[in-house]
Amino acid sequence: MSARAAYALLERELLRFFRQPNRIVGAIGQPVIFWVLLGAAFRGSFKAPGVEETYGQFFLPGVAVMIALFTAIFSTISVIEDRREGFLQGVLVAPVGRSSLVLGKILGGTVLAVLQATLFLLLAPTVGIGLSATALLGAVGVLGLIAFGLTGLGFSIAWRMDSTQGFHAIMSVFLLPLWLLSGAVFPASGAHPALAFVLRLNPLSYGVAALRHALGMGGAAPGLYACLAVSLLFALAMFALAMKLAARPAKGDLQ
Amino acid sequence: MIETEALVHAYGGRRALDGVTFDVKPQEIFGLLGPNGGGKTTLFRILSTLMRPTGGRARVVGHDTVAEAAAVRRGIGVVFQSPSLDRKLTAFENLYYQAQIHGFTFKETRERAREMLARVGLSDRAGDVVERLSGGMRRRVELAKGMLHRPRLLLLDEPSTGLDPGGRRDLWTYLSAIRDADGVTSLVTTHLMEEAEKCDRVAILDRGKVVALGTPAELVAQVGGDVLTLDTRDPEPLAKEIGQRLGLAAKAIEGRVRIEQASGHELIPRLVQAFPGRIDAVRLGRPTLEDVFIRKTGHRFWSEGEGGALGR
Numbered sequence: 001m002s003a004r005a006a007y008a009l010l011e012r013e014l015l016r017f018f019r020q021p022n023r024i025v026g027a028i029g030q031p032v033i034f035w036v037l038l039g040a041a042f043r044g045s046f047k048a049p050g051v052e053e054t055y056g057q058f059f060l061p062g063v064a065v066m067i068a069l070f071t072a073i074f075s076t077i078s079v080i081e082d083r084r085e086g087f088l089q090g091v092l093v094a095p096v097g098r099s100s101l102v103l104g105k106i107l108g109g110t111v112l113a114v115l116q117a118t119l120f121l122l123l124a125p126t127v128g129i130g131l132s133a134t135a136l137l138g139a140v141g142v143l144g145l146i147a148f149g150l151t152g153l154g155f156s157i158a159w160r161m162d163s164t165q166g167f168h169a170i171m172s173v174f175l176l177p178l179w180l181l182s183g184a185v186f187p188a189s190g191a192h193p194a195l196a197f198v199l200r201l202n203p204l205s206y207g208v209a210a211l212r213h214a215l216g217m218g219g220a221a222p223g224l225y226a227c228l229a230v231s232l233l234f235a236l237a238m239f240a241l242a243m244k245l246a247a248r249p250a251k252g253d254l255q
Numbered sequence: 256m257i258e259t260e261a262l263v264h265a266y267g268g269r270r271a272l273d274g275v276t277f278d279v280k281p282q283e284i285f286g287l288l289g290p291n292g293g294g295k296t297t298l299f300r301i302l303s304t305l306m307r308p309t310g311g312r313a314r315v316v317g318h319d320t321v322a323e324a325a326a327v328r329r330g331i332g333v334v335f336q337s338p339s340l341d342r343k344l345t346a347f348e349n350l351y352y353q354a355q356i357h358g359f360t361f362k363e364t365r366e367r368a369r370e371m372l373a374r375v376g377l378s379d380r381a382g383d384v385v386e387r388l389s390g391g392m393r394r395r396v397e398l399a400k401g402m403l404h405r406p407r408l409l410l411l412d413e414p415s416t417g418l419d420p421g422g423r424r425d426l427w428t429y430l431s432a433i434r435d436a437d438g439v440t441s442l443v444t445t446h447l448m449e450e451a452e453k454c455d456r457v458a459i460l461d462r463g464k465v466v467a468l469g470t471p472a473e474l475v476a477q478v479g480g481d482v483l484t485l486d487t488r489d490p491e492p493l494a495k496e497i498g499q500r501l502g503l504a505a506k507a508i509e510g511r512v513r514i515e516q517a518s519g520h521e522l523i524p525r526l527v528q529a530f531p532g533r534i535d536a537v538r539l540g541r542p543t544l545e546d547v548f549i550r551k552t553g554h555r556f557w558s559e560g561e562g563g564a565l566g567r
Contacts, residue, residue, distance in 0.1 A: 008355030016343050019384075082341075090339035090400065093303050094356045095328035 005096040009104025010111065013075060017112055027070045028116050035063040039127070048190035053217065056127040061211040062184025064139075065204070067120055068113040068147040069179050073171055075109030076154030080164050098246045102155065106242060109151035114143045121215075129215060138214035145231045146207035152238030159245045183208045188221075206230035256281045256316060256408055256440045257302060263310030264297050264463075271297040273463035274311070279442055279456075281407075284430055286454030287444040288544065294463040295444040296336070299412045302442070303333045316408050332406035334397050336413040340385045346372060346396045347381040350403055357404045371399035375429070391422040398429065402439075409433070409441045415450060427453050448544045459548055466551040471544060478542035478550050481519030485512040485526070486536040493533060500529060508549075515546065 017023055039056030046055035082088045091101055118140055124131050157170055179185075181195070182204035188196040199205050210227035257279035264272040271294045279285040289295050300306040302315055304324040313320045316330030340349050350368035359367060372381050375395040385393060394417060401409060409430075415423045427450075433439040443454065451457045452471045459467040459474075467474050487493050490507035497505040497512065503522075505514045516522055519539050527534060 002356075002358055004358055005356040008352045012341065012344070012348075012352050015348065016341070019343050085342060086335060086337045086339040087341050089305070089335055089337075090333075090353065091356060092305060093328055093331070093333045094353070095325050096356055096358070100356075 002096045002100045005100040006104040010108040013108025023074055027074055028067055031063045031066045035059055048187045050189045051187050057129055060124060061208055061215060064117040064121055065146060065184050065208050066179055067117040068143055069150050071113035071116055072109050072147060072150035072154045075112060075151060076158040077164050077167055079155060079158040080161050099243055102242050102246045106151045106155055110144060110147040113147035114140060117143045135214060135216055139211060142210045142214045145235050149235035149238045152242045155242040156245050178204055203230055203234040259313040261311035262308050262313055265309050270463050275465055277458050277465055277468055281440055282434055282438050283455040284434060284441045286451040286457040287460055288451040288457050289460035291446055293460045295460055299444050303410050304328055330407050332401035332409045334401040334411040334414055336416055340393060340396055342386045345382050345384050346377055349396060350400055353400050354403050367403055371403055375399045390417045391419055394418055409439055411443045413444055451544050461552045467547055474547045475542045478546045480515055480517040482540050482542050482546060483514040483519045483522060484538040485534050487512060487534055
């Protein structure tokens with residue numbers, strides 16, 4: 001593992017991102033539109049046991065996580081592009097372990113995700129959620145944990161793919177439902193017991209709940225420490241998976 | 256610099272490499288010549304540690320490519336046939352990050368990147384995004400990227416792909432310059448005869464085997480005699496008639512008639528008199544590596560369907 005190499009790859013991720021402004025629009029635009037539209041749509045009708053908030057308030061952490069998810073997806077799609085455009089082979093013949101590549105890529109995605117999701121959270125006061133410095137700091141920490149796990153997951157999916165279309169298919173049938181069923185869009189308390197059960201199994205639910213805790217939104221279950229523990233475990237597990245997959249030579253390493 | 260021992264690589268049942276043994280000496284430009292599909296790229300990938308051989312072994316810069324891959328990577332620079340640049344970054348940034356990945360300090364990194372861009376004559380384009388550079392300039396950035404960490408051995412896969420004649424000349428001037436000034440050894444794969452002829456030594460690879468190895472002059476001397484090439488509108492019938500009327504072994508190859516013959520100059524007046532008006536031009540020359548290839552393999556360099564683009 002070379003920290004310098006990992007850092008170089010991280011910096012490159014950021015540079016590439018800021019050179020393609022449409023990626024910012026892609027990752028923030030759609031979630032914000034969802035938030036504004038659904039917040040307005042469920043304004044009078046949203047009601048769930050144990051939830052006091054308006055839908056705009058309830059949905060806010062969920063949208064932040066959606067932004068983290070979208071950014072993670074966009075960053076890891078670049079794994080496929082790097083492979084196809086040949087950049088990857090130059091890294092693979094350099095005298096650094098592949099672990100540096102994995103770490104640089106995942107950290108790059110994480111930084112971008114936290115940055116954008118935090119930018120979005122600054123809108124919280126517009127729906128009446130006060131943001132103290134500690135709340136914001138806590139939220140950044142939780143988002144970092146969530147984004148690291150999601151980027152690790154994205155990397156593991158992207159590593160062996162040879163087309164971005166394939167990734168989009170996985171995104172629709174796996175990654176988006178992962179988010180839909182995380183307590184981001186609707187609370188477990190009012191849902192069908194079967195759905196509530198799925199929510200409890202979904203590791204992302206704990207990330208969303210942790211973010212609620214950090215923002216001081218009451219009624220989130222389970223407790224903060226349980227949420228942090230599950231999120232940390234998920235992040236580590238995804239990192240380990242990405243490392244394991246990348247360590248083995250893939251057919252597509254070569255052009 | 257490179258030693259291979261009975262390298263074998265099989266994809267499923269097909270043997271891309273079938274017992275390849277050769278050495279590359281320090282400070283030479285070594286050419287691996289062969290038709291596409293002859294095993295060059297497979298060999299290249301094994302030497303650059305991207306692939307493990309299924310049999311035999313290879314030592315590169317004194318280290319085993321499988322057991323000591325990291326040590327090999329420190330000693331080699333690799334220029335791939337397909338581009339390996341990040342098109343969204345500038346030429347300088349591409350070199351900058353590559354140097355970082357190689358573990359140089361920030362100061363060294365900047366110096367190396369600037370120095371290498373100057374060496375390939377791109378200092379004034381350092382800040383241009385790669386997308387906006389011409390194909391030839393991109394190849395030069397690739398070359399700079401491969402040489403960034405001052406490797407002792409440079410591996411280049413079909414380096415002249417996409418270069419114009421001027422760019423090709425520059426490439427060979429550069430390879431000779433780093434050989435003479437810095438003692439860098441180069442291994443170049445190519446499917447172009449004229450390129451292989453510029454190498455210090457050449458191995459001809461066909462169907463996964465080394466069929467000839469030596470300096471271009473040595474290889475050509477094995478064929479011996481002269482080669483007469485006739486430009487004509489009807490190569491096939493003409494070759495046949497030359498065989499029948501003059502008893503010579505004439506072959507129609509790539510739109511021309513070729514005759515291998517000692518003292519070829521004596522043949523020219525006889526040919527021109529025997530076939531008035533049918534020969535547009537006669538060229539008398541020494542045998543080329545292509546003749547070596549035909550002699551060693553019994554078939555043409557371009558297998559069926561491959562030479563079409565060249566107007567055969």
